[in-house]
Amino acid sequence: MTQTPEQISHNLLDAARTAGAEAADAIVIDGTSVSIEVREGALEHAERSEGTDLGLRVFLGKRQAIVSSSDSRPETLIAMAERAVAMAREAPEDPYTGLAAADQLISDWDMDALELFDPTPEPSAEALMQDALAAEAAAAGITGVTQVSDAAASYGTHRVHLSATNGFSGGYSRSSRSTSCVAISGEGTGMERDYDGDSRTFQSDLRDPVEIGQTAGERAVARGGARKPETGTYPVLFDERISSSLVGHLLAASNGAAIARGASWLKDCLGQQVLPDHLSLIEDPHRPRIAGSRPFDAEGLQTQKRAIVENGILTGWTLDLSSARKLGMAPTGNAARGVSGPPSPSNWNLSLTQGDQSREDLIRDMGTGLLVTSMIGSTINPNTGDYSRGASGFWVENGEISYPVNECTIAGNLREMLMRIIPANDARRYLSRVVPSILIEGMTLAGN
Numbered sequence: 001m002t003q004t005p006e007q008i009s010h011n012l013l014d015a016a017r018t019a020g021a022e023a024a025d026a027i028v029i030d031g032t033s034v035s036i037e038v039r040e041g042a043l044e045h046a047e048r049s050e051g052t053d054l055g056l057r058v059f060l061g062k063r064q065a066i067v068s069s070s071d072s073r074p075e076t077l078i079a080m081a082e083r084a085v086a087m088a089r090e091a092p093e094d095p096y097t098g099l100a101a102a103d104q105l106i107s108d109w110d111m112d113a114l115e116l117f118d119p120t121p122e123p124s125a126e127a128l129m130q131d132a133l134a135a136e137a138a139a140a141g142i143t144g145v146t147q148v149s150d151a152a153a154s155y156g157t158h159r160v161h162l163s164a165t166n167g168f169s170g171g172y173s174r175s176s177r178s179t180s181c182v183a184i185s186g187e188g189t190g191m192e193r194d195y196d197g198d199s200r201t202f203q204s205d206l207r208d209p210v211e212i213g214q215t216a217g218e219r220a221v222a223r224g225g226a227r228k229p230e231t232g233t234y235p236v237l238f239d240e241r242i243s244s245s246l247v248g249h250l251l252a253a254s255n256g257a258a259i260a261r262g263a264s265w266l267k268d269c270l271g272q273q274v275l276p277d278h279l280s281l282i283e284d285p286h287r288p289r290i291a292g293s294r295p296f297d298a299e300g301l302q303t304q305k306r307a308i309v310e311n312g313i314l315t316g317w318t319l320d321l322s323s324a325r326k327l328g329m330a331p332t333g334n335a336a337r338g339v340s341g342p343p344s345p346s347n348w349n350l351s352l353t354q355g356d357q358s359r360e361d362l363i364r365d366m367g368t369g370l371l372v373t374s375m376i377g378s379t380i381n382p383n384t385g386d387y388s389r390g391a392s393g394f395w396v397e398n399g400e401i402s403y404p405v406n407e408c409t410i411a412g413n414l415r416e417m418l419m420r421i422i423p424a425n426d427a428r429r430y431l432s433r434v435v436p437s438i439l440i441e442g443m444t445l446a447g448n
Contacts, residue, residue, distance in 0.1 A: 031158030
């Protein structure tokens with residue numbers, strides 16, 4: 001008889017107690033996925049996977065150990081518990097480890113309100129292939145596209161359940177549906193590639209595969225004939241597709257684990273201005289149909305809507321229980337974990353205040369500079385915030401896109417860059433990170 005993730009997690013806790021654990025938590029994740037890839041009008045790769053992964057964390061005083069497996073047979077659960085307890089006996093003490101207190105745990109939640117699972121039937125492999133073929137054909141039909149290197153469609157579901165000896169027990173299910181396409185223009189050393197794709201919780205929300213293929217093809221063709229720009233100091237406009245990376249650097253620097261280590265360029269900035277005073281960065285883990293939504297975190301604490309930055313002021317760190325204890329602060333309900341490691345702080349859905357200008361308005365007003373649509377590599381100094389990344393996109397002259405560029409580097413300091421950001425109003429509201437195109441003036445550009 002097949003057991004549910006909830007049953008497996010409780011059986012793991014029972015095995016841990018029997019093996020001598022003083023406390024324990026167990027996480028069980030099971031899921032299925034189907035992915036289809038096509039090439040030149042025919043099926044190239046099809047894969048279906050089903051599996052269950054389980055992780056057990058045990059405590060002996062302030063010592064902890066974690067074991068994981070993909071085998072849920074009773075004898076395996078017993079062996080996992082015995083191995084984990086034996087490991088914990090040899091582990092060093094960690095004064096900040098441990099489960100949440102009972103009064104910290106979430107007591108009630110409304111899963112239906114989050115709409116994390118699409119109840120419609122799973123699409124067939126044939127339906128997925130037809131979507132991938134439609135995207136490929138649409139991209140190939142764009143004049144100037146020389147080949148379509150990738151066209152794919154996928155569907156997946158997973159269930160997760162977390163149980164702990166402090167009394168917490170909760171879980172939820174998710175579904176996801178995606179289509180993507182990568183197109184190439186040009187030949188030989190003049191080849192350029194670009195992409196488009198969409199991923200949603202509900203199949204009915206997914207963009208049309210023809211639109212995805214056409215957009216991928218048009219983007220690839222637009223990049224043809226790219227050359228290096230001139231070296232100098234210019235305004236740089238980060239396209240909405242990649243602008244969330246800037247917010248990602250801020251989030252990494254305000255992560256409680258980095259702050260507790262003292263390895264963050266924001267470590268002395270709590271309560272200080274880090275963005276222009278009309279901008280806020282809001283975390284909201286309760287948005288319906290969004291991949292980053294969840295009612296509770298990986299330690300059973302209630303997730304919450306909060307302003308990480310409010311009117312430009314950094315209001316707090318992103319904390320799990322361990323980092324909160326190290327810093328003498330309250331946890332923020334931001335613990336994430338897999339089956340083979342302990343919890344660590346992580347962010348959920350983010351939204352940056354949008355501006356009142358379109359991307360076209362910012363291009364018009366920036367005069368001469370760079371519109372970045374793709375980035376590669378990353379050199380970020382976590383202690384100073386010094387920033388350097390490879391970039392490609394389009395050169396702007398007199399407020400108009402002039403020609404495509406590649407093989408250039410943009411550089412600056414994140415602390416200074418973030419204070420100068422000017423947001424557009426083009427963020428896609430259905431993404432987990434709702435961040436518009438962002439203009440930053442006075443950045444160093446290395447090209448010719």
